[in-house]
Amino acid sequence: MTNVRQLLVEGLSDALGFVVGALLGYGLGRLLGLDLFASGYGPTTLAAIVLIGLFGGGGLQAARIWRTERNKSDSK
Template identity: 50%
Template sequence: MSDTSRLLKEGLSDAIGFVGGALAAFWIARALGFDLFAEGYGSGSIGAVIAVGLGGGLGLQIARRWRAANAAKD
């Protein structure tokens, strides 16, 4: 695999993992009553910000583990 395609695969998988994890956490937080876009800095909006951050990080880690598992196969 060329260096360019490896870097493209790495960047795209990281981006998809991060955004996917953040969106999943956003919807889970919203279902639990935390509103990311609430006015002010109440506990509901802070909880949603934390959830989205954790979800994005978790999605990124899942994407990296997936990429490492696929690299072992190649």
């Protein structure tokens, strides 16, 4: 049962970290005037896609770091 709980925490925290990071990237893109939903794949659309991907990956890594630190404090 503990293994199932651990896997659930891992999956949910990864998903939440990615989604929050991607939303932050989307918001920053909007502030910079980048339009993700513009027709075609112009430079601003591609820049918005890259920004969302970078922030989504950063959020995922932040969630994994948080989980590692949490596991360290739980084992003490």
